[in-house]
Amino acid sequence: MALIDIRHFSPGTILGLWQISESTAEFYLKDPYLSIYREEVDLKFRSDNRKKEFLAIRALLHEIYPDDTPFVSHELSGKPILSNGYNVSISHTNGYAVLIVSEKDAVAVDIEYRSDRVSKVANKFIREDEEAPDVLSQLINWSAKETVYKYFSSDNLEYFQMKMHHIQPANKGCVIIENMKRSTSVSVHYEITEAYVLTYMP
Template sequence: MERIITDIDEKIKVGVLPIETGREAEKKGELKLLTLMLGYTPIISHNSDGKPFIEGYNISISHTKGYVAIIISRFFEVGVDIEYPADRVLRIASRFLRDDEPFNDIDSCLTAWCAKEAVYKLFSSDHLGFHDMKVDVFARKVKVLKHGLIVKFVRKKSTNFLLTYCWR
């Protein structure tokens, strides 16, 4: 079974695990991946906005067709997104791209979508809209226009998914 678990300066852990499809499989996959990442089976709760949390950790979870991705940290706020590559992202690009984000290929649009999703989760309490963020896919940065902040993101690509994550 393929799984990717990355430690970044031992302050952030990112994991990706293949899962079956369906909501029940997603929940089982989350718990299995968190158990692998933490070394124990945690209790996952959710705040009033629906954001998951584990006592003592900041956490972000994302799912796509056949995968679950999780980022956790005791030290930083975190955000993650995972998506499978498909041309459907081009059909909905106008919903999440600004006029000054003229991306028109699948890879750039998917990177912009995933980066905005990860940053949205990072700033979850601010309830950002997609047009409140401007992505530079080449520099791997998102400008949060509401705050004037720039957030760097990490992008990992496989044949089956595109993963982005960030922290602050």
Template sequence: MPLLFKKDCHNGGIVAVWQITEPVEELLEELALRDCELSRVSSFKLDKRKAEFLATRCLIKEVLGITPEIDYQDSGKPVLQNADYNLSISHTKGYAAIVLSKGQYAGIDIEYPSDRVQRVYERFVSLDEQQFIPEGQRVEYYTLIWCLKEAMFKMFDEQSIIFNEHLVCRPFKFDEEGELKALYRKEKEVELSYRFSTVNGFYLVYHC
């Protein structure tokens, strides 16, 4: 299971991506899971979902040197119990991604660019945001904005967030990597910076 991407953030956080190549049984052998986690693995019907669950924990073990103990809030947000980090998790088609943050917020999302975003972009892209998107790069911009807003949704953990209203992406220039600035504006206003990278054909957005 190769570690494809790892970066240390300026505040002591870590972001990492792992390609999932092992079968479920091999991933299980790498971990000392609690009974509650083993039960959760057994509850998943698909091996793909089991592998994502286990690979995330193997990735945390790789970067921290411990088998993580992860519990979940009612909203589904993961909480790392045995290390002093805020945690965010994402998966896509054979990859697992994590961000571990020493700050107040942790958010990450990983996606492959796809034409399907053009069919649903109005659900998450505002009219103002559409103004800075070049005509010939709509898939790239829509996918990156989707990643950004998914990462923000995980960070603020508010189920009633409206993506094209409460989450605002500032104008940016698409590249292989760079910075995104965004505003959360629901009940309070918080403006934060995010990093993005394109790795192995997928897009990664994170804050740590």
């Protein structure tokens, strides 16, 4: 299976990242645990990509908690919740699935594949008083704001209610995002590869 990384942060906080290279059939073959989802997957999804994203997240949870794997459900808002009561955040992009879980703390994660598509919609999420002159900084802005939106899910933030402070992208770093609705700022970690931008708040 194409498990890339399972990373432990503070005690009880874990990030898992999966590169989806399997077919749906290979998911079931390589991890028999996933067979409990076969009927649900077939009923819920027509898209093969959506099926694989769903299975990749459950495979990650089974990898992290092999003895007592929690189930994922969703609040009416769409926010994911785990059957064991832990906090969870989930994201998918082209060929990747990621989640972050914490026993106690609020967490959030987002992943976006690298493409210049973001420049076509930059005016919808980048404020006039923000600096994001190139595609990479625009992707970090977008992904970091998605992460902050999830972290403050009850605030129902809009893009322009979040402000990213100036960064100079490197392979890894941290950006400060201001939640202007609360007049508070938070740190968002980011990582850049040739394939994607990953942002998270552990």
